[in-house]
Amino acid sequence: MVSVPDAAPVRRNRLTAWFRRSEAAQGYALMSPTLVVLVVGIAVPLLILIAMSMWTRDGFGFDMTPTFANYERAATEPIFGTLLTRSFFVSGLATFFTVLLCYPMAYYVAFHVHRNKMLWIVLMTLPFWTSYLLRVFAWRVILGYEGVINSAFLTAGWIEAPLEFLLYSQTAVIITLAHAWAAFAILPLYVSLEKIDKSLLEAATDLGDGPFTRFMRITLPLSMPGVISACFLIFIPTTGDYITPALLGGPDGVMIGNLIQLQFGPVNNWPMGSALSIVLMAWIAALALVFLFLTRKAKDQLA
Amino acid sequence: MDVIDQLNAVKTGKLSRRAFQKTLLGAGIGIMTTPFAASRAAAQDAQGTLFTWGGFDIPDLYTSYEAANGAPPDFAVFGGAEDALTRMRSGFVVDVAHPCHTDMVRWVQTGLFQPIDTSRLSNWGDVLPELVALESNEAENGMPWMVPFDWGGTSITYRTDLVEIEGEESWDILWDERYAGRIGMLASGGDAWWCAAIKAGVPFDQIATEMAFEKTSAALREQRPLVRVYTDDTTTLGQALSSGEMVAAMTWNSTAVELQAEEIPVRFAQPKEGALTWVCGLMMHKDAPNPDRAYDIIDSMLSVEAGEFMIGAYGYGHSNAKSFESFTDDELQGLGLSANPREILDAGQFSIPQEQEWESRMNETYELIKAGF
Numbered sequence: 001m002v003s004v005p006d007a008a009p010v011r012r013n014r015l016t017a018w019f020r021r022s023e024a025a026q027g028y029a030l031m032s033p034t035l036v037v038l039v040v041g042i043a044v045p046l047l048i049l050i051a052m053s054m055w056t057r058d059g060f061g062f063d064m065t066p067t068f069a070n071y072e073r074a075a076t077e078p079i080f081g082t083l084l085t086r087s088f089f090v091s092g093l094a095t096f097f098t099v100l101l102c103y104p105m106a107y108y109v110a111f112h113v114h115r116n117k118m119l120w121i122v123l124m125t126l127p128f129w130t131s132y133l134l135r136v137f138a139w140r141v142i143l144g145y146e147g148v149i150n151s152a153f154l155t156a157g158w159i160e161a162p163l164e165f166l167l168y169s170q171t172a173v174i175i176t177l178a179h180a181w182a183a184f185a186i187l188p189l190y191v192s193l194e195k196i197d198k199s200l201l202e203a204a205t206d207l208g209d210g211p212f213t214r215f216m217r218i219t220l221p222l223s224m225p226g227v228i229s230a231c232f233l234i235f236i237p238t239t240g241d242y243i244t245p246a247l248l249g250g251p252d253g254v255m256i257g258n259l260i261q262l263q264f265g266p267v268n269n270w271p272m273g274s275a276l277s278i279v280l281m282a283w284i285a286a287l288a289l290v291f292l293f294l295t296r297k298a299k300d301q302l303a
Numbered sequence: 304m305d306v307i308d309q310l311n312a313v314k315t316g317k318l319s320r321r322a323f324q325k326t327l328l329g330a331g332i333g334i335m336t337t338p339f340a341a342s343r344a345a346a347q348d349a350q351g352t353l354f355t356w357g358g359f360d361i362p363d364l365y366t367s368y369e370a371a372n373g374a375p376p377d378f379a380v381f382g383g384a385e386d387a388l389t390r391m392r393s394g395f396v397v398d399v400a401h402p403c404h405t406d407m408v409r410w411v412q413t414g415l416f417q418p419i420d421t422s423r424l425s426n427w428g429d430v431l432p433e434l435v436a437l438e439s440n441e442a443e444n445g446m447p448w449m450v451p452f453d454w455g456g457t458s459i460t461y462r463t464d465l466v467e468i469e470g471e472e473s474w475d476i477l478w479d480e481r482y483a484g485r486i487g488m489l490a491s492g493g494d495a496w497w498c499a500a501i502k503a504g505v506p507f508d509q510i511a512t513e514m515a516f517e518k519t520s521a522a523l524r525e526q527r528p529l530v531r532v533y534t535d536d537t538t539t540l541g542q543a544l545s546s547g548e549m550v551a552a553m554t555w556n557s558t559a560v561e562l563q564a565e566e567i568p569v570r571f572a573q574p575k576e577g578a579l580t581w582v583c584g585l586m587m588h589k590d591a592p593n594p595d596r597a598y599d600i601i602d603s604m605l606s607v608e609a610g611e612f613m614i615g616a617y618g619y620g621h622s623n624a625k626s627f628e629s630f631t632d633d634e635l636q637g638l639g640l641s642a643n644p645r646e647i648l649d650a651g652q653f654s655i656p657q658e659q660e661w662e663s664r665m666n667e668t669y670e671l672i673k674a675g676f
Contacts, residue, residue: 057663059659059660060392060412060413060659078676079671079674079676082675082676083674145543145546145547145548146546146548162548164484164531164548168531168532250531250532251527251530251532251533251673251674251675252675254673254674259670259674262670264389265383265385265386265389265390266383266385266386266389266491266492266666266670267663267666267667267670268385268389268662268663268666269663269667
């Protein structure tokens with residue numbers, strides 16, 4: 001809506017009247033701060049990214065004739081596919097282990113803690129008050145050649161020489177990601193477990209379900225929304241993670257995020273970097289849709 | 304508004320709501336604006352910014368700058384020159400940047416730099432002329448694009464107790480399968496590619512040919528399974544060498560000198576094929592926000608104190624001829640240096656500036672190889 005300062009009073013009145021009548025206009029006006037942020041912060045950069053992904057590098061500048069050559073390269077050259085698959089593999093495993101390890105914690109607080117629940121939640125998220133980078137560095141100290149694990153094992157006499165696979169490997173990346181993103185799993189899991197109506201559990205027990213069957217038939221299905229959102233919250237950002245593989249991955253732990261960074265850095269091919277980012281986004285969106293579809297189907301079958 | 308008066312008012316219970324809110328408002332504005340006042344004061348005192356390699360961000364090199372301006376300059380650190388250039392091309396403005404001669408031509412082509420007025424540098428008279436007279440360094444009226452600062456070599460730092468040397472030292476150490484998984488490499492192509500070219504027997508004046516490209520990348524591919532990590536972080540390489548996690552790594556002079564100072568048995572090899580030698584220097588951004596301080600930074604880096612620190616603590620050559628005077632010939636030789644840089648630069652292999660096209664292709668290929676392709 002553009003207000004015209006010199007407009008005749010009649011017209012201005014009409015405009016106000018229209019604004020009062022139209023619910024949509026009022027809605028947009030209310031949303032406008034958020035809308036501005038969304039447009040400036042997400043939609044415009046995304047459009048720039050899409051436009052740039054169709055350009056070609058030309059020395060220090062860009063050749064702006066639109067072409068799909070970058071996407072062709074992304075589809076045909078083996079490095080891109082391999083790194084993409086590896087990223088999905090690493091971040092999939094990290095997501096799996098994070099959710100697996102965080103579920104019992106969230107479960108305990110939701111069902112067995114009755115006083116000071118908030119304090120427990122705060123305590124569980126306490127390690128995440130430090131910076132992500134610091135946590136990654138801390139894992140370097142733990143997993144390193146002369147690190148905590150290796151020195152402990154050496155002192156205990158369990159190993160002869162330091163374990164080298166601990167650092168600079170995909171294992172190191174998975175371990176670190178699983179720890180670094182734990183807070184993002186605990187909170188949604190806790191919320192969905194906390195919401196479960198305890199009388200359903202009692203009913204199940206009354207009707208003869210043992211603890212295991214009760215968990216499988218009541219608790220787990222009802223906490224599925226939490227599990228799904230935890231999976232999304234971890235899988236999506238870790239697939240493109242840059243700093244963990246850069247610091248802990250070694251030559252075989254490089255992920256797609258590192259490759260994208262390189263395109264904007266030393267390789268100096270911004271259009272290719274943009275194309276890779278778009279491809280990554282498309283893949284994540286596709287995988288997320290499949291995941292959602294499958295869980296919905298499973299839910300329908302349960303119902 | 305009188306503070307005492309208000310305290311009395313509170314005591315006697317007569318503080319009006321309006322007076323109380325006024326006090327609150329005053330206190331609120333005071334608290335909110337304090338940080339702005341402080342940052343404005345700090346902004347007036349903004350130091351010059353130096354964009355440099357990791358390891359040069361220590362106050363010891365900037366004693367005269369600190370004496371003149373009250374604090375060391377601000378630092379921004381990069382791991383590779385190509386990375387630095389990309390960041391500046393996308394709008395990162397600094398006062399002074401620290402590229403090497405190989406990069407200089409391409410850096411100048413971006414139009415982001417200005418020639419340096421050497422009459423504003425008090426130490427200019429002592430700068431070794433052969434380091435200034437490098438290819439394409441003259442901008443106009445005898446003003447250079449790059450003021451030389453440090454020079455040295457890229458070679459192998461190896462553990463003398465863990466690596467067996469048969470005959471002469473050679474680049475083969477980094478390609479030796481006995482040390483698989485215990486070899487470190489520099490991640491920036493600006494060093495690694497040229498060293499691999501030496502190993503593959505490619506003469507530097509032919510490095511841009513297709514043949515040379517294939518031979519060099521084949522050498523790097525062959526080496527890749529042996530490499531524990533590719534990094535530009537000299538601390539990571541130094542620590543790995545000192546713990547025995549790595550037995551040999553491609554490094555610059557400083558890693559070996561620093562480890563020797565900790566009495567770790569390492570040597571900075573002088574490979575029979577020749578080490579890679581380089582000269583790096585300082586360039587001034589055309590939009591440098593603090594040009595006066597930029598000259599202060601450059602001048603203090605050219606000073607004898609900075610030079611003695613560079614030679615003594617890092618084992619790098621310096622561009623000030625007087626910096627070498629406090630070292631004996633034996634000491635310099637032990638560091639692989641000489642007061643006459645030509646001697647060293649000619650003995651090693653000096654990398655030649657290349658076109659942007661080649662540089663991008665080289666970096667891309669090296670990244671592919673590092674990732675295993």
